[in-house]
Structures are given as C-alpha cells and as structure tokens.
Amino acid sequence: MKRIPFISLFTCCLFFILNWPQTAEAQLERERAIPDAPVSDVFWSGLNVGLSTVHNQQAGDLNTSVLHTFGLVEGGVDRFWGLDDGANTRIGLSYGITDRLSAGIGRMTFNNVVDLQSKYNILRQTRDNSVPLELAVKVFTGITTQDGIGLDFSERLTYFASVMIARKFNRLSLQLSPMMAHFNRPLSAADQDQLFGLGILVNVE
Amino acid sequence: MKTCLRYLLLTSVCLLLIPLHAQAQTYSTENGRAEFTSSVPLHEFTGVSDYLTGLINIEENLVDFFLDLETLKTGNGRRDRDMYRTLQTDDFPFAEFTGSLISSFDHNSTKQQNVQVTGEFTIHGVPNEMTIEGTLQRQGNELLLKANWVHDITDHEIEPPGILFYRVRDEMDVQIEARLNIREDE
Numbered sequence: 577m578k579r580i581p582f583i584s585l586f587t588c589c590l591f592f593i594l595n596w597p598q599t600a601e602a603q604l605e606r607e608r609a610i611p612d613a614p615v616s617d618v619f620w621s622g623l624n625v626g627l628s629t630v631h632n633q634q635a636g637d638l639n640t641s642v643l644h645t646f647g648l649v650e651g652g653v654d655r656f657w658g659l660d661d662g663a664n665t666r667i668g669l670s671y672g673i674t675d676r677l678s679a680g681i682g683r684m685t686f687n688n689v690v691d692l693q694s695k696y697n698i699l700r701q702t703r704d705n706s707v708p709l710e711l712a713v714k715v716f717t718g719i720t721t722q723d724g725i726g727l728d729f730s731e732r733l734t735y736f737a738s739v740m741i742a743r744k745f746n747r748l749s750l751q752l753s754p755m756m757a758h759f760n761r762p763l764s765a766a767d768q769d770q771l772f773g774l775g776i777l778v779n780v781e
Numbered sequence: 782m783k784t785c786l787r788y789l790l791l792t793s794v795c796l797l798l799i800p801l802h803a804q805a806q807t808y809s810t811e812n813g814r815a816e817f818t819s820s821v822p823l824h825e826f827t828g829v830s831d832y833l834t835g836l837i838n839i840e841e842n843l844v845d846f847f848l849d850l851e852t853l854k855t856g857n858g859r860r861d862r863d864m865y866r867t868l869q870t871d872d873f874p875f876a877e878f879t880g881s882l883i884s885s886f887d888h889n890s891t892k893q894q895n896v897q898v899t900g901e902f903t904i905h906g907v908p909n910e911m912t913i914e915g916t917l918q919r920q921g922n923e924l925l926l927k928a929n930w931v932h933d934i935t936d937h938e939i940e941p942p943g944i945l946f947y948r949v950r951d952e953m954d955v956q957i958e959a960r961l962n963i964r965e966d967e
Contacts, residue, residue, distance in 0.1 A: 603843060604847065610852070672858070
C-alpha cells in the first residue's frame with residue numbers, strides 16, 4: 577500500500593518539473609514583415625552633386641529643390657575653381673505620382689531654361705536579393721525662354737536621358753549613369769549637338 | 782501490483798490531459814495595429830502599422846510581441862525615411878516586447894478585463910523594463926487586446942531628431958489593438 581502514493585507522487589513531481597513556468601523568453605521568430613521590400617536609402621536624395629540618383633520620392637510627396645551649379649573646376653585658383661563664374665540657379669518642384677514614378681518642373685537662370693522631367697524606377701533592389709539591382713531612367717526636356725535670341729520653338733528645345741544602375745552593399749552604394757543630351761540647336765557653332773557621358777556615384781554611410 | 786499500476790495509469794492519464802487543454806490557450810496575430818503619435822513644436826504626426834505580430838500564451842504566462850519598424854508609415858515618405866534612420870532600422874529592425882501577465886486574467890470570462898504585463902521592451906537594440914496596462918477580452922476563439930501608454934524614446938538611447946528648439950518630443954503616445962486567434966497547431 578505504501579508504494580501506491582509514492583508512484584503517484586513521483587509522477588506528479590515529474591509533471592510539475594517538466595511544466596514549471598520559466599522566465600519569459602521570446603517564442604516568436606523575428607521575421608521581416610515584407611521580406612522582398614525595397615532596400616532603403618540606396619541614396620538619400622534624388623540628386624547627388626548635380627547627378628540624378630535612383631532615389632525617387634514616394635507617392636504623394638512634393639519635393640522642392642534649389643540647385644546651384646558653378647563654373648568649371650579647371651579654371652584653377654584664378655577663377656577659384658569655378659566659384660567666380662557665378663551660379664546657375666535652378667528652382668524645381670517634383671511630385672511622386674506613384675512610389676516608382678515622379679514628374680517635375682523647374683526653371684534655371686542659364687538662358688531662362690524651363691524644364692519638364694520625369695524619373696521611373698524599373699527595378700528596385702530588394703532586401704532578400706530577389707532583385708539585386710536598382711534600375712531607373714530619367715528623361716528631361718528643356719526649352720530656352722530667353723527673349724531676343726532669334727530662335728524658333730523647335731530650336732529652343734533640348735533633351736536629356738539617363739539610365740541609372742545602382743546597388744547597395746551594406747553601407748556602400750554605387751551607381752553608374754550613362755547619359756545623353758541632345759540640343760536641337762547648339763548655342764554656338766563650336767558646340768556639339770549631342771553629348772554623351774558616364775556618371776559614377778559612390779555613397780558611404 | 783495491479784492496483785499500483787492502475788493508480789499510476791490513472792494519474793498519468795489525468796496529468797497528460799491537463800497540458801493538452803492548456804496548450805489550446807495560445808493566441809497569436811500577425812496583423813495587429815500599432816500606432817504612435819509624436820510631435821514637434823506646433824505640429825503633431827501619427828505613424829501606423831498593421832503588421833503587429835505577437836502571441837499570448839495563457840498557460841505559460843507569456844506575452845511576446847514584435848513590430849517591423851519599417852512598416853510604420855506617417856503619410857510622409859521623407860519623414861518615414863528620417864525616422865528609420867533615427868531608429869537605425871537596418872541594424873535594429875524590430876520593436877519587441879517579451880514579458881508576462883502580472884494581473885489575473887479569467888480565460889473563461891467573455892468580459893473585458895483590465896490586465897497588466899511586465900517585461901522587456903526593446904527598441905534600437907536597447908532593452909528597458911516596462912509595465913504596461915491594457916485590456917483583454919475573449920470573444921469566441923479570439924482574444925481582443927487593447928493597450929496604450931506613453932513611451933520615452935530616450936530610454937532606448939534614441940536621440941530625438943531636430944534642430945535647436947525644433948525637436949521631436951522625447952515622449953510619444955503609443956496605442957496597440959490586436960485580434961489574436963487561437964493557435965491551431967498547438
């Protein structure tokens with residue numbers, strides 16, 4: 577008779593030891609809510625030292641900008657590396673139509689050029705690397721509104737297009753930007769009506 | 782000997798039945814609502830996320846919640862990005878709370894009950910012990926959780942962004958509401 581309560585007692589003790597409440601420890605595995613969300617902040621701004629980046633504003637955001645560009649650095653100390661040449665100032669507004677598409681308008685002091693521009697993100701680099709690159713295009717049309725220069729409407733038009741390819745590696749972002757500009761009528765006979773360029777951007781956080 | 786085995790079998794069956802019943806008292810959600818309201822001088826803004834994830838295990842007295850901070854949206858993309866940068870979400874993507882109920886909760890009642898939880902709240906990788914008051918109400922196979930409290934972000938070594946006197950307030954009002962479903966895998 578003495579063994580019956582002992583066995584029951586032993587079973588009870590074993591049960592309570594196995595089920596004794598423990599210090600609260602997280603049970604849920606921490607997982608990102610949207611694993612294939614775009615990588616944030618490949619670049620912090622839509623423009624970086626005058627060069628467009630893959631950064632685009634979100635839907636509904638209105639962005640204002642005041643941009644100053646100066647003369648050529650090759651002017652040396654005599655021209656104080658371009659600062660003495662005076663600033664070309666562009667005041668601009670751009671609006672996020674969707675999270676991938678924005679459109680904007682601006683006016684610059686140089687030849688009173690008024691421009692319309694748009695940027696579209698074709699690819700967004702994702703956190704889970706299912707898309708490894710950012711790919712965006714920017715198109716720009718400008719019209720010279722300066723009086724008294726004797727040009728008809730089509731001669732006043734200029735065009736610009738750029739493809740932006742970028743990737744963020746942890747705290748390092750790289751971007752390559754092949755670009756092209758076309759002038760319906762160059763400002764002087766010595767100027768080319770088409771220009772090609774390659775922009776390189778590096779951002780380290 | 783037969784009586785002995787009968788006692789052993791009976792006790793074991795009874796005890797094994799208890800955890801089967803108890804484990805059914807685990808509730809979880811992946812789409813709870815978390816909302817905060819913060820302010821700068823002359824302006825107030827609210828951030829909302831519908832990705833609050835968590836569980837309440839009544840039997841083990843465990844309350845475990847987390848929120849992916851990059852799901853918080855204030856209605857202004859630029860402000861959101863600044864907020865993520867301030868919170869360093871690349872390194873610390875979650876706000877987390879793990880703790881336990883310190884007040885009684887009658888799981889069989891369907892009335893709304895005031896409850897208190899205490900535990901570790903971690904944001905920006907910095908844990909802080911907190912006690913939060915809220916309500917729990919069982920509605921069929923669901924548990925409705927509501928809570929609100931004032932949270933001081935400097936407790937988590939977060940520097941409120943701003944310039945001179947124009948600075949985000951240290952304290953923000955936080956509200957959560959979640960409908961937790963009974964876990965069927967338990």
